[in-house]
Amino acid sequence: MTGVGRIALTLEAVAAPASTKRRRVMRGLVAVSFIATIAACSSGDDSRPTSDMSAVNDATTVAAHDRAREECLGGSVISGGPLGIATTVAPITNLVALIVGDSGVTVTGIVPEGTNSHTFEPPPSVAATLEKADVVFINGLVLEEPTKDLATANMKAGAVICELGTAILPENQYLYDFSFPEEGGKPNPHLWTNPPLAREYVTLIRDVLVTRDPENSAKYESNHDNVVAMIDSLDDAMATATASLPVDQRKLLTYHDAYAYFAKTYNWTVVGAIQPSSFEEPTPKDVAKLIEQVRSENVKAVFGSEVFPSPVLEQIGNEAGVAYIDVLRDDDLPGGPGDVEHSWAGLMRFDYVTMVEALGGDATALKEVDISVDVEDKAYYPQ
Numbered sequence: 001m002t003g004v005g006r007i008a009l010t011l012e013a014v015a016a017p018a019s020t021k022r023r024r025v026m027r028g029l030v031a032v033s034f035i036a037t038i039a040a041c042s043s044g045d046d047s048r049p050t051s052d053m054s055a056v057n058d059a060t061t062v063a064a065h066d067r068a069r070e071e072c073l074g075g076s077v078i079s080g081g082p083l084g085i086a087t088t089v090a091p092i093t094n095l096v097a098l099i100v101g102d103s104g105v106t107v108t109g110i111v112p113e114g115t116n117s118h119t120f121e122p123p124p125s126v127a128a129t130l131e132k133a134d135v136v137f138i139n140g141l142v143l144e145e146p147t148k149d150l151a152t153a154n155m156k157a158g159a160v161i162c163e164l165g166t167a168i169l170p171e172n173q174y175l176y177d178f179s180f181p182e183e184g185g186k187p188n189p190h191l192w193t194n195p196p197l198a199r200e201y202v203t204l205i206r207d208v209l210v211t212r213d214p215e216n217s218a219k220y221e222s223n224h225d226n227v228v229a230m231i232d233s234l235d236d237a238m239a240t241a242t243a244s245l246p247v248d249q250r251k252l253l254t255y256h257d258a259y260a261y262f263a264k265t266y267n268w269t270v271v272g273a274i275q276p277s278s279f280e281e282p283t284p285k286d287v288a289k290l291i292e293q294v295r296s297e298n299v300k301a302v303f304g305s306e307v308f309p310s311p312v313l314e315q316i317g318n319e320a321g322v323a324y325i326d327v328l329r330d331d332d333l334p335g336g337p338g339d340v341e342h343s344w345a346g347l348m349r350f351d352y353v354t355m356v357e358a359l360g361g362d363a364t365a366l367k368e369v370d371i372s373v374d375v376e377d378k379a380y381y382p383q
């Protein structure tokens with residue numbers, strides 16, 4: 001791992017979902033091409049593409065997400081008892097719990113907060129949760145394979161695994177980068193940090209619940225509409241906050257690469273991510289090049305995350321003379337269960353405010369968003 005590659009992604013070639021695209025055009029935030037400069041594993045290779053844009057209209061790639069959606073919406077109607085639902089990471093647990101509301105359906109999270117969800121191996125005790133589930137909601141995009149395997153081995157007849165991200169995002173829109181290289185076969189899975197994609201998650205969650213438990217469909221519809229309205233507010237506020245930052249200041253250098261899809265939507269630039277795909281530390285040579293890059297691109301701050309404390313990022317911040325902010329989170333919800341902030345929206349707002357303010361923007365619109373929805377989150381969150 002010795003080189004730093006400069007890779008151009010033409011965003012318009014990677015079609016956003018229609019609704020996302022429409023909203024972006026309305027705001028005048030039309031995505032143009034951006035340069036993602038990331039450390040590359042192969043020395044001196046400045047031309048390695050991160051994704052194959054020729055696959056945009058490939059019918060076989062579209063079929064993969066159609067298949068995942070079909071799997072989500074499979075299974076029989078449950079009558080005579082509440083649905084059992086298992087979920088993996090906390091932001092998804094919260095989104096599911098908000099659509100479920102007070103319908104009596106149990107929602108049980110699996111990945112403890114503050115855990116590295118990318119390397120998480122479920123303990124054998126999780127099998128008991130999976131045995132009872134009618135639906136196992138996971139993010140997909142190859143994030144939770146050990147949990148998926150355990151679910152496949154233990155689920156009862158008629159139960160389904162719903163890979164939300166895999167079902168909503170065609171493969172030709174997957175993003176690959178330094179931390180999630182295409183040759184590793186694991187695309188960047190962080191769709192939920194991007195509000196328009198989170199909105200698609202909740203709509204699919206509603207569709208699954210209505211299909212399996214039609215008796216409670218009015219509740220699911222109403223909760224869905226409340227949650228979508230809240231996500232729309234957060235989305236609008238993020239656009240407002242983004243507009244307060246000149247384009248050349250919207251630069252993200254993060255340790256954990258959780259904002260690729262977010263950056264694409266709001267016209268930010270992911271200058272780089274530092275964490276290698278092995279989840280170990282980058283080499284001193286990589287670090288030296290990143291320091292040089294922070295200086296030459298005039299990046300104002302570098303961001304670490306709570307789950308992945310890294311002395312390397314601190315070193316980059318110190319040596320480049322820029323702020324080092326180590327509090328971003330990608331799936332560890334703020335506060336504790338029962339708090340309004342202990343939610344997908346609380347998590348995202350915290351991250352967005354942190355990023356916007358550190359880069360010199362105005363986060364007032366984000367702080368003013370009402371992230372409470374009139375639904376109680378009754379899910380179980382392992383800590």
Ligand SMILES: [Zn+2]
Binds near residue numbers: 117118330
């Ligand atoms: Zn992550």
